[in-house]
Amino acid sequence: MRKYLREIEISGVILAAIGIICALVWGTPYGMWPCGLGLLLLLVIFLYKAFHWKEYERENKQYIMIILLTIAILFFQMLTKR
DSSP, rough: GGGGGHHHHHHHHHHHHHHHHHHTHHHHHHHHHHHHHHHHHHHHHHHHTTTTTTTTTHHHHHHHHHHHHHHHHHHHHHHHHH
16 A cells, blocks of 8 residues: 555545536536545545554645645535535
C-alpha cells in the first residue's frame, strides 16, 4: 500500500478538482460524483496515514484542510443552487 500512496493521493485530488469545476460550471449534481469519489480516495489515504500519525503528521493536517475546504465549497454550491 505504501508504494501506491502518492498515486492514490494525486487521483483523489484530481477527481475532487474535477468535481468542484463541474459543480461550478454545470451544477452540483454533475460535480457531486467525481468530487465524492476523490474525497473517498483522500479519506482512504488519510486513514492510512492517521494510523501512522508521527510519520505523516504534516500531510495529515493538509488533508484535513483540503477535505474541509472541498466539503464547504460543495455545501455552499448546494445552498446557492436552490
